[in-house]
Amino acid sequence: MPKAFFIDTTKCTACRGCQVACKEWHNNPATETKQVGTHQNPQDLNYSTYKLVRFSEKEVDNKLHWLFFADQCRHCIVPPCKEVADMDVEGAIIIDEETGCVYYTEKTAELSDPEGPIMACPYNIPRKDPNSNRLAKCDMCLDRVQNGMKPACVQVCPTGTMNFGDYEEMKELAQKRLAEVKKTRPAAVVGDPDYHRCFYLMEYDPGLYYEYAVASADVPGPHDRRSMLANVSRPFKVLFT
Ligand code: SF4
Ligand code: SF4
Ligand code: SF4
Numbered sequence: 178m179p180k181a182f183f184i185d186t187t188k189c190t191a192c193r194g195c196q197v198a199c200k201e202w203h204n205n206p207a208t209e210t211k212q213v214g215t216h217q218n219p220q221d222l223n224y225s226t227y228k229l230v231r232f233s234e235k236e237v238d239n240k241l242h243w244l245f246f247a248d249q250c251r252h253c254i255v256p257p258c259k260e261v262a263d264m265d266v267e268g269a270i271i272i273d274e275e276t277g278c279v280y281y282t283e284k285t286a287e288l289s290d291p292e293g294p295i296m297a298c299p300y301n302i303p304r305k306d307p308n309s310n311r312l313a314k315c316d317m318c319l320d321r322v323q324n325g326m327k328p329a330c331v332q333v334c335p336t337g338t339m340n341f342g343d344y345e346e347m348k349e350l351a352q353k354r355l356a357e358v359k360k361t362r363p364a365a366v367v368g369d370p371d372y373h374r375c376f377y378l379m380e381y382d383p384g385l386y387y388e389y390a391v392a393s394a395d396v397p398g399p400h401d402r403r404s405m406l407a408n409v410s411r412p413f414k415v416l417f418t
Contacts, residue, residue, distance in 0.1 A: 179277040180322065181347035181374040182331070183340040184247055185354055186386065187365075191216070191230050191245040195330035195339055199228040199249075202318060202329035222248065224306040224313040228330055235385045244379075246386040247338065249330070250302045250315035251373035252279045258294035258303055265289055269312075277344070277374050278317035285312040299392035344374060351376040368392075 200207070205225035210218050217232040231246040256279045259270040269284040285291065286309055294312060295303045303312045318328035322341075326332070331339040340350060351367045355378055358365045362380040368391040370376045377383075383390035 178275070179344040179374070180317070180341065181252075181277075181344040181376065182249075182328075183342075183347040183351045183354075184375065184377045185338050185340070186244070186246055186377060186379050187354075187358055187362075188336045189230070189245040189247060189338040190336055191232060191243075192335065193230050194333040194335065195247055196226070196228045196230050198329040198333040199315070200226065202321070203227065203316075222302065222304055222314075224304045224311075227313065227315040231387050233386055235381075237381055237385065242381070242385075244381070244386045246377070246379075246390060247330070248302075248387065248389075249375065250279065250317075251300055251369070251375040252277060252315075252317060253373040255372070257297040257299060261293040261297040262288060265293060270294065273317075273319060276317060276319065276322055278319050278322070280316055280319060281312050281314060283311060286310045288312070299389070301389040347374075347376060351378060354378055 208219040208223055208226055210220065213220065215232055217230070219226060219229070222229050228247065228249045231248050233244045233246070235242055235244060254277070256270070256272070259272065259279060262270040262285070266284050266287045269282060269288055271280050271282060272278070273280055281303070288294070291305050291310065291312055295305065303314050305312055321328060327341050331341040340347060348370060351370060355365055355367050358378065358380060364382060365378065365380050366383060368377045368379065368383055372392070377390065379386055379390065
């Protein structure tokens, strides 16, 4: 049965338990960081940090808000990263039939152009290991899920922000919570829910949380995201409002 995450950012306290649990389960090394005036640590995702709680201070309705966004791969239903990788090395990125997990295999190290899948991602997720050349990102904790357990980040979340289950069940939960939250926060949305398996509920404009909170096609460069998406996928949009 296809799976999905529902991430209710309205409940997140930024404790970062999910971030630590992800590192611990994958035996990923710590990332050296320095204080740059924010509690966000490290500053970005990297090849050994698949989950990052992003912190954003923004003024909304003349009040300062601290917005938290537990960033990770969205496990797209038609993943642009895979469509680009398939043109280079077949089997480098696969989709697990049972869960819908988009899984990066060791063959990603054989990609002649690893920047292709990286730049095709509308959520700015994949990162390259400079030592092995492998691409890395959230693997849905497939080993846990295949053994009847929840992903590590969901298991440890103490607030109910992180939810995981059958796709339809998570979509229903997202719609129900959105209806509740909209009573007091009319601008609330769930980002891009028909295109992936990781639904974020946000009380305010997604752009206030993070520039890639919802799909972006605006990053220029040798592998311009807009042209990639035009070639390999359908346009993304916010559907639950
Ligand atoms: S564990 Fe839950 S509450 Fe803590 S930062 Fe992660 S999503 Fe937020
Ligand atoms: S979010 Fe990015 S890395 Fe994850 S499946 Fe979609 S395109 Fe690939
Ligand atoms: S599902 Fe697993 S790999 Fe993905 S962010 Fe959560 S703990 Fe990390």
